[in-house]
Amino acid sequence: MNKILVCTDGSQYSQVACQYAAWLAKMENASITALYVTDLRLFEVPAVADLSGSMGIQPFEGMVAQLQEVEKVKAKFVDEQATSIFQEEGLADQAEFKHETGLLVDVVKDMADSYDLIVLGKRGENANFASEHLGSMLERVVRAVDKPCFVNNREFSEIKQIAIAYDGSESCQKAIEYFVAQQSFHKMHFHVLSSVEGHDEDLASQRLTEVESRFKAVGIDATYQSLNGVVEAAITEYVEDNRIDLLVLGAYGHSRIRELLIGSTTTELLRRCHVPVFCFR
Incomplete structure (x- = not known):
């Protein structure tokens, strides 16, 4: 940067x-x-x-x-x-x-x-x-x-715990590559989250394994967690329960038709989460 x-x-x-x-x-x-x-x-x-x-x-x-x-x-x-x-x-x-x-x-x-x-x-x-x-x-x-x-958000807080909502999309992969390349972030603890909603657990586990191999190669310490339930609610609850300081998302990854019908996960998480949100396109 x-x-x-x-x-x-x-x-x-x-x-x-x-x-x-x-x-x-x-x-x-x-x-x-x-x-x-x-x-x-x-x-x-x-x-x-x-x-x-x-x-x-x-x-x-x-x-x-x-x-x-x-x-x-x-x-x-x-x-x-x-x-x-x-x-x-x-x-x-x-x-x-x-x-x-x-x-x-x-x-x-x-x-x-x-x-x-x-x-x-x-x-x-x-x-x-x-x-x-x-x-x-x-x-x-x-x-x-x-x-x-x-x-x-409205108040500044030093970032120590970072959660990445990872769905395997191109924008999420950009986020992973960003943090792999930025050595200044390597001292922080990451939480890589994959939602099971609409997908089988094996696919969620496979996604987490993909990130784990990339992070381990550069010495990034991380927790890997599959989440059950509605995506927005599950991620928001995890952020609150684990005192996350920064949430990372692949922004607006779904089709415009889907967003018109059921809304955007990105928008909902921006609204619900009371921590900064780092959006990658």
């Missing part, structure tokens, strides 16, 4: 995102770009008209100018907030701040090719008003980019 892009908006979740980005950067000697995106829709006619009322074009233009100034002030605040976190971690020389205007998903997608990892909070600045929902842009960003996405 050489370059980390962390999405910020001044919220508690984005502050924690900066903390995790700093933690990852120190492990891998990576650089960090903190990104704040002003939502382009703030300046569209309907949004401004709702604030200015039907007062003609001059008040409308004045309102847009005022909103732009407010966003400049907010961007400066977000910059100072992120910079303060990076300075505390001794990363001032490895971090930069960028302010863009657009839609978060589009901006991140355009920038993603220049980065190795995306870090973003599970929810944004309106988290207190919609705690049962995921961040409005989170799923769209994770789906849109081909880079690993580290989705953090």
Whole structure:
């Protein structure tokens, strides 16, 4: 990992995102770009008209100018907030701040090719008003980019125990190769989980054996466990019972038709688990 892009908006979740980005950067000697995106829709006619009322074009233009100034002030605040976190971690020389205007998903997608990892909070600045929902842009960003996405929760905690929900898919194999290659993670304890739901136990055991051979070859210490029952519930329970600090998933691995019918395991685990989730595509 050489370059980390962390999405910020001044919220508690984005502050924690900066903390995790700093933690990852120190492990891998990576650089960090903190990104704040002003939502382009703030300046569209309907949004401004709702604030200015039907007062003609001059008040409308004045309102847009005022909103732009407010966003400049907010961007400066977000910059100072992120910079303060990076300075505390001794990363001032490895971090930069960028302010863009657009839609978060589009901006991140355009920038993603220049980065190795995306870090973003599970929810944004309106988290207190919609705690049962995921961040409005989170799923769209994770789906849109081909880079690993580290989705953090509300509080920072050092990562020592890592669980990987392994189903043998290409995205899960990418996750395994990532941790095999990143020696800084080898000192941590891994839990490799394979669900029996919809599969026979022999297949689950075979999957665990595949990972075990790869991990043993590089000296990674791990626990291997087959889980019974509904995937989302079984994984969530295991994470809670074993004090897991990070859950690793192959993101959105099923067909779009299946997701429309019964929902996405990735989305459900992002919602249920109160630990960071590392998504691989």
